[in-house]
Amino acid sequence: MIASMTSRGEVLQHLEVFLRENIGTFLKKVEDSWQPSDFLPDSRLDNFFDEVKALRERAKELSYDLLAVLIGDTITEEALPNYEAWFHQLDNLNRDPNNGWAQWIRGWTAEENRHGDLLNRYLYLCGRVNMREFEISTQYLIADGFDLGTAHDPYRAFVYTSYQEAATNLSHRRVGTLARKAGDGALSKLCGMIAGDESRHARVYQTFVEKIFEVDPSEMMLAFEDMMRKKIVMPAHYMRELGVEMGKTFGHFTDAAQRLGVYTSQDYTDILEGLINTWKIDQVTGLNGQAEKARDYIMALPARLRRVADRMPVPKLEYKFKWIE
Numbered sequence: 001m002i003a004s005m006t007s008r009g010e011v012l013q014h015l016e017v018f019l020r021e022n023i024g025t026f027l028k029k030v031e032d033s034w035q036p037s038d039f040l041p042d043s044r045l046d047n048f049f050d051e052v053k054a055l056r057e058r059a060k061e062l063s064y065d066l067l068a069v070l071i072g073d074t075i076t077e078e079a080l081p082n083y084e085a086w087f088h089q090l091d092n093l094n095r096d097p098n099n100g101w102a103q104w105i106r107g108w109t110a111e112e113n114r115h116g117d118l119l120n121r122y123l124y125l126c127g128r129v130n131m132r133e134f135e136i137s138t139q140y141l142i143a144d145g146f147d148l149g150t151a152h153d154p155y156r157a158f159v160y161t162s163y164q165e166a167a168t169n170l171s172h173r174r175v176g177t178l179a180r181k182a183g184d185g186a187l188s189k190l191c192g193m194i195a196g197d198e199s200r201h202a203r204v205y206q207t208f209v210e211k212i213f214e215v216d217p218s219e220m221m222l223a224f225e226d227m228m229r230k231k232i233v234m235p236a237h238y239m240r241e242l243g244v245e246m247g248k249t250f251g252h253f254t255d256a257a258q259r260l261g262v263y264t265s266q267d268y269t270d271i272l273e274g275l276i277n278t279w280k281i282d283q284v285t286g287l288n289g290q291a292e293k294a295r296d297y298i299m300a301l302p303a304r305l306r307r308v309a310d311r312m313p314v315p316k317l318e319y320k321f322k323w324i325e
């Protein structure tokens with residue numbers, strides 16, 4: 001533990017060295033990466049139309065809710081320009097192009113960019129999606145932006161991304177499982193590829209936080225507490241359709257995800273508990289008085305959230321999305 005290291009600027013600089021040393025395990029090389037076309041019909045080939053026909057046949061078996069969740073997930077991925085911009089606005093990150101932080105942001109964005117491409121093309125080919133309405137929602141979401149409650153603080157941002165990447169891993173994986181059960185093995189496979197990236201990203205962000213806890217425990221604990229008090233909101237919380245109030249469509253999208261069990265309030269608490277264990281919150285030493293109280297709050301939170309969740313009914317209301325017709 002480096003006792004004298006207190007400012008966020010110094011901590012982030014210290015972490016940058018670690019990041020640069022490990023960038024090869026945190027990111028996959030382009031040559032070793034999967035690409036969206038690996039999982040979609042090749043339009044140069046004569047069997048293209050047969051493959052598309054087969055894809056469309058399989059997609060017919062997906063339930064309305066499952067298709068809606070897949071579309072909502074895709075819109076979320078397609079708002080990547082906002083996530084990248086948000087990252088660049090964080091304080092204390094060196095923007096020099098060769099700096100580890102800049103390398104990480106670019107590499108992470110480059111990997112994430114494949115997610116929206118892959119899902120978008122699947123949706124286009126599957127024959128069940130009103131692509132124009134879907135595109136309108138995407139344009140809205142990028143234009144509307146978001147408020148994640150992190151301000152420009154990297155500590156809060158890394159709590160957020162530790163959480164968020166774990167949540168997307170879970171939801172893509174579950175959509176994949178449901179797709180396989182419905183007979184769409186190809187969709188299941190591509191969801192699994194995306195989930196694999198999300199899971200690796202989640203581990204990287206969790207490692208950043210772990211490292212910060214080693215050198216600046218009180219401030220890291222306070223940032224964690226602050227994010228949990230505000231509640232982690234999904235980056236697509238302003239999602240809407242044409243003619244629908246901002247954020248309204250998001251509510252229907254998360255209702256469908258709850259109904260399917262793709263992402264539930266139970267999962268929210270499970271991820272929180274996972275982070276508490278990963279960061280060994282109960283064993284963190286060197287906390288000041290305020291940070292000790294923050295730890296108490298965090299440690300008691302999972303049980304509190306479970307009591308509330310027990311009383312929340314699964315939303316029944318079926319909603320007709322403009323994306324599907």
Ligand SMILES: [Fe+2]
Nearest residue numbers: 077112115168
């Ligand atoms: Fe993603």
Ligand SMILES: [Fe+2]
Nearest residue numbers: 165168198201
């Ligand atoms: Fe992600």
